[in-house]
Structure formats: structure tokens, C-alpha cells
Amino acid sequence: MENNALMERVLPLEGVYNFRDMGGLKTRDGRKVKKGLLFRSAELTRMTSSDKKSLRPLNLKLIYDYRDREEAEKNPDPQIGNERHERVAVNGEDKTTARDEWDPETFYKTFTPEKFAQVYKAMPIRNASYQRLMHLFANPEKNVPLLHHCAGGRDRTGVGAMLLLRTLGVSFESIMDDYLLSNRTLVAYHEEMFEEAAHYVSGAQLKRFEKGFILNEQYLDASIDSIFNTYGKFGNYLEKEFGITREVRTRIKDFCLE
Known part of the structure; x- marks a missing residue:
């Protein structure tokens, strides 16, 4: 899908970054994901009353939050x-799966693309948050339309989006294009991150962080490769990790595709 067509799926909200409809993407069997069913975004706490008004017609059934308790209490989701x-934390309630990654000072000072790719590698395997997400997705009649989000709507949400879209049969190439779109929708968010980073690192170290923190294919590839290295096929992964059999997958597709 052309970049401009991808951008058309972004909902221009006043108080929320990176809110977009995951519909419109083509699947390998010639169908496409219906619009108005699956949404992704950054955190929702600064949503304005005007934003809420424009989102109510979506008739969301579920908001699924990947953040941990501390993040959610600091920036709660509105109704x-x-x-x-x-809410089921991707990185564990106490950040156990990436503890040193999320202490700001350590995060900025020790950040390398290789280290960040390791976080992505671990995310999709035996993760309680994605297990719950996919359990809910296996009952689309009850749980869709749904919105899933984390803080920036790019890393934890990016992996979640990959799982949802691949289950529906969207190609990894299209999923990657959709993932990298966050670099365009999060320019202001990234600037805020870089300003915060400047309190901890400077000069060449800050430049390295700025360059490495922008999303690139290496990160999502680490998640995808991890799935294939562990399970061989995506279908095996769906069945063993989430109990989503071929029959269940067909039912999800029939609900979500046109």
C-alpha cells in the first residue's frame, strides 16, 4: 500500500498520537481487512472531549492496554x-522482562539497536499479554471493534499489530510498511523522547540514540524471526502459543475481511 494510502488511515485527534485504523490492508488471498474493526494508538490520557465525540461512533467493544501498572496509573485510559x-503488561507488571531497559537513565545511556532488537525478539514468545490479546481476538463477535495501545503505539503495539494482521493473512511486507508508518505519525512524540534523553546523554551518544530509536526493519524482523526460529511456521505458532487452530483462524478471517 502506498504511503499516502497508509496515512489516510490515521485519525487526526487533538490529544492522541498515532491513532489509526488497521483496515484497508490487502491479504494474500485477495481480500482486505475491513475498516472500523481494529485500531491502534499511543496512550489515550490526553484525549480531548472533542476526540471522544469523534471516536464514539466507532462503537469500540474493547480497549486493550499493553502498559504496566505504573504507566497506566500515571496516564490512565479514559472511558x-x-x-x-x-490491561496486561507486555513487559510484566514490574517490567521483569526488560527491567533495565525501562529505567530512563539506564535506557538512554546503554541503548544500542542490538539491545533493543533483543527486547523485540523476546516479546512475542510466551508473553501473557499477547496470549490474552489473541484469546480475545479469537472471539471477534464479542471483542471487535477493538483498540490496542501502549505508550507510543509503536513497539509493544507494533508487535501486537503484526500478530493481528498476520493472523488475517496480511503479508509481512505490508505489515512492515504499516509498522514503519509510526515514524511519520510520531515525529512530535520522538522529539519529546529526544528532549528527555538529552537530560541523560549528549553529543555523539545522544545522536546515536536518536538514530537508533527511530523504528527500522531490524526491530520487527527480530520478532518475526523469533517466531519462525521457535515454531517453524506462523500457523504452528498460532496453535501452540494461542490455541488458534486453522478452523478458528478461518472464522476470525471471515469476520474481519471483505
């Missing part, structure tokens, strides 16, 4: 309409 809210 938009009648949707349910669930």
Missing part, C-alpha cells in the same frame, strides 16, 4: 463510550 478495558 470513550461503553467499551470494556483490559
Whole structure:
């Protein structure tokens, strides 16, 4: 899909970065993901009343939050309409899976693309958050339309989006294009991150962080490779990690594709 067509799926909200409809992407069987069913975004806490008004017609059934308790208490999710809210932390409630990664000082001072790729490598395997997400996705009649999000809507949400879209049969190439779109939708968010980083690192170290923190293919590839190295095929992964059999996958596709 052309970059401009990808950008058309971004909803221009006042208080939320990177809110977009995951619909419109073509699948390998010639269908495409229906619009108005799957949404992704950055954190929702600064959503304005005007934003809420424009989102209510989406009739969301579920908002799924990948953040940990500390993040969610600091920046709570608002209620938009009648949707349910669930939160299961991708990195563990106490950040166990990437503890030193999330202490700001350590994160900025020790950041390398290789280290960040390791976080991506670990994310999709035996992760309680994605297991819960996919359990909910296996019942689309009950849980869709859904919105899933983290803080920036790029890393944890990027992996979640890859799982949802690949389950629907979207090619990895299209998934990667969609993932990298966050570099365009998060320019202001990245600037805020770089300003914060400047409190901890400077000069060449800051430049290295700025260059390495922007999303690139290496990161999502680490998640995808991890799945194939562990399970051989994506279908095996769906079945063993999430209990999503071929029959269940077909039912999800029939609900979400046109």
C-alpha cells in the first residue's frame, strides 16, 4: 500500500498520537481487512472531549492496554463510550522482562539497536499479554471493534499489530510498511523522547540514540524471526502459543475481511 494510502488511515485527534485504523490492508488471498474493526494508538490520557465525540461512533467493544501498572496509573485510559478495558503488561507488571531497559537513565545511556532488537525478539514468545490479546481476538463477535495501545503505539503495539494482521493473512511486507508508518505519525512524540534523553546523554551518544530509536526493519524482523526460529511456521505458532487452530483462524478471517 502506498504511503499516502497508509496515512489516510490515521485519525487526526487533538490529544492522541498515532491513532489509526488497521483496515484497508490487502491479504494474500485477495481480500482486505475491513475498516472500523481494529485500531491502534499511543496512550489515550490526553484525549480531548472533542476526540471522544469523534471516536464514539466507532462503537469500540474493547480497549486493550499493553502498559504496566505504573504507566497506566500515571496516564490512565479514559472511558470513550461503553467499551470494556483490559490491561496486561507486555513487559510484566514490574517490567521483569526488560527491567533495565525501562529505567530512563539506564535506557538512554546503554541503548544500542542490538539491545533493543533483543527486547523485540523476546516479546512475542510466551508473553501473557499477547496470549490474552489473541484469546480475545479469537472471539471477534464479542471483542471487535477493538483498540490496542501502549505508550507510543509503536513497539509493544507494533508487535501486537503484526500478530493481528498476520493472523488475517496480511503479508509481512505490508505489515512492515504499516509498522514503519509510526515514524511519520510520531515525529512530535520522538522529539519529546529526544528532549528527555538529552537530560541523560549528549553529543555523539545522544545522536546515536536518536538514530537508533527511530523504528527500522531490524526491530520487527527480530520478532518475526523469533517466531519462525521457535515454531517453524506462523500457523504452528498460532496453535501452540494461542490455541488458534486453522478452523478458528478461518472464522476470525471471515469476520474481519471483505
